[in-house]
Amino acid sequence: MTKKSILITGGAGFIGSHVVRLFVQKYPEYHIFNLDKLTYAGNLKNLTDIEQAPNYTFIKADLVDAVAIESLFQKHQFDGVIHLAAESHVDRSISNPMDFVMTNVVGTVNLLNAAKNAWKADFNNKLFYHVSTDEVYGSLHDGGFFLETTPYDPQSPYSASKASSDHFVRAYHNTYKIPVVISNCSNNYGPNQFPEKLIPLFINNIRNNKPLPVYGKGENVRDWLYVVDHARAIDMVYHKGKNGETYNIGGFNEWTNIDLIKVVCKTMDVKLGRTPGTSEQLITYVTDRAGHDLRYAIDAHKIMRELGWEPSLQFEEGIEKTIDWYLTNQQWMDEVTSGDYANYYDNLYGNR
Numbered sequence: 001m002t003k004k005s006i007l008i009t010g011g012a013g014f015i016g017s018h019v020v021r022l023f024v025q026k027y028p029e030y031h032i033f034n035l036d037k038l039t040y041a042g043n044l045k046n047l048t049d050i051e052q053a054p055n056y057t058f059i060k061a062d063l064v065d066a067v068a069i070e071s072l073f074q075k076h077q078f079d080g081v082i083h084l085a086a087e088s089h090v091d092r093s094i095s096n097p098m099d100f101v102m103t104n105v106v107g108t109v110n111l112l113n114a115a116k117n118a119w120k121a122d123f124n125n126k127l128f129y130h131v132s133t134d135e136v137y138g139s140l141h142d143g144g145f146f147l148e149t150t151p152y153d154p155q156s157p158y159s160a161s162k163a164s165s166d167h168f169v170r171a172y173h174n175t176y177k178i179p180v181v182i183s184n185c186s187n188n189y190g191p192n193q194f195p196e197k198l199i200p201l202f203i204n205n206i207r208n209n210k211p212l213p214v215y216g217k218g219e220n221v222r223d224w225l226y227v228v229d230h231a232r233a234i235d236m237v238y239h240k241g242k243n244g245e246t247y248n249i250g251g252f253n254e255w256t257n258i259d260l261i262k263v264v265c266k267t268m269d270v271k272l273g274r275t276p277g278t279s280e281q282l283i284t285y286v287t288d289r290a291g292h293d294l295r296y297a298i299d300a301h302k303i304m305r306e307l308g309w310e311p312s313l314q315f316e317e318g319i320e321k322t323i324d325w326y327l328t329n330q331q332w333m334d335e336v337t338s339g340d341y342a343n344y345y346d347n348l349y350g351n352r
């Protein structure tokens with residue numbers, strides 16, 4: 001029997017590595033190809049436990065290189081694509097938007113073209129799954145939740161690039177009939193997240209007794225989901241999602257940044273054996289992010305109702321597991337925060 005081949009892009013990154021692990025372990029009958037450029041955010045050490053698996057192959061490639069992507073589709077008969085590779089950090093999109101246009105927009109269109117060309121004779125049993133974000137819906141100011149039908153209203157260069165890629169995926173479905181699904185998820189947290197993002201950044205700063213830079217007044221609201229629950233949702237959408245549909249993914253777990261940071265501080269005090277209140281003293285209010293979206297909140301009823309997905313972890317359990325992971329994997333943290341990271345940190349926070 002021929003194995004099903006699935007191309008996962010961005011599999012060396014935070015969410016991608018959890019998706020690759022889940023698919024490699026759960027589906028020995030599939031062959032999983034992980035395509036990643038290995039930018040600063042891509043780290044093969046996220047996958048050391050499965051790198052020798054017989055149903056896993058890593059491919060180093062840049063999605064912006066159309067010729068390379070096209071030839072990969074000619075060389076391997078991919079049955080499906082799960083597209084996670086992206087530039088993913090909002091602050092970086094503010095200082096360097098063109099990187100986001102290239103990878104998130106041009107890279108996605110290159111991947112769509114390659115899939116279309118390889119599959120056009122027969123789209124049967126093929127699927128292009130595009131993994132996107134709730135940020136495409138903009139910022140909630142007057143209550144309510146993001147539904148799959150909420151009009152797009154991206155506010156940052158990052159979310160504009162993701163919205164653009166979503167539009168291209170739908171346009172290719174409509175125009176060329178390529179089978180697609182899209183999911184839009186809320187903020188993820190958990191092991192292996194690059195420490196430019198709020199939770200791992202603050203865990204690392206607390207460990208090193210460094211200031212915790214809270215943007216503005218810390219009143220912005222995010223809706224947090226444990227990364228393994230996102231990976232489980234991606235598995236369900238890939239296997240059970242309906243062609244052409246969109247699924248919102250989120251944990252109904254809203255926190256203001258400052259309340260979330262206080263939970264991280266309290267848990268870190270316990271884990272590090274510090275006097276209660278020690279970590280909170282590191283909180284430092286800094287200049288707000290430009291155009292900072294006030295609130296994101298996902299209505300995830302569609303995926304729960306139609307595909308039977310639900311989050312498996314309560315936030316209290318998830319955050320404790322997350323902190324434990326970073327504290328027991330300090331070498332991982334020290335390696336990714338060496339080199340270029342120091343320059344990034346000084347450039348972003350030095351003038352705040």
Ligand code: NAD
Pocket residue numbers: 009010011012013014015016035036037038039040041042043061062063064083084085086087088089103107131132133134162184185186187188189194
């Ligand atoms: P990440 O930044 O941790 O990882 C991105 C990966 O993509 C890295 O391994 C990187 O090397 C790779 N990559 C970047 N540019 C590439 C290119 N040109 N060619 C090939 N590979 C390239 O990102 P993440 O947080 O894991 O997010 C993964 C996806 O999920 C993204 O599409 C993001 O928009 C989406 N998403 C993220 C979140 C979140 O909270 N992190 C929430 C919802 C959706």
Ligand code: DAU
Pocket residue numbers: 088089090091132133134135185186187188196197198199201213214215216220221222257289296
């Ligand atoms: O909503 C999904 C999105 O969540 C994903 O699409 C993005 O890829 C992912 O990066 C994330 O975007 P955010 O901008 O919400 O995540 P970030 O961790 O950068 O910030 C979370 C909140 O914390 C946000 O309101 C900004 C604030 N913040 C962030 C940092 C890095 C701070 O106050 N201080 C900081 O130093």
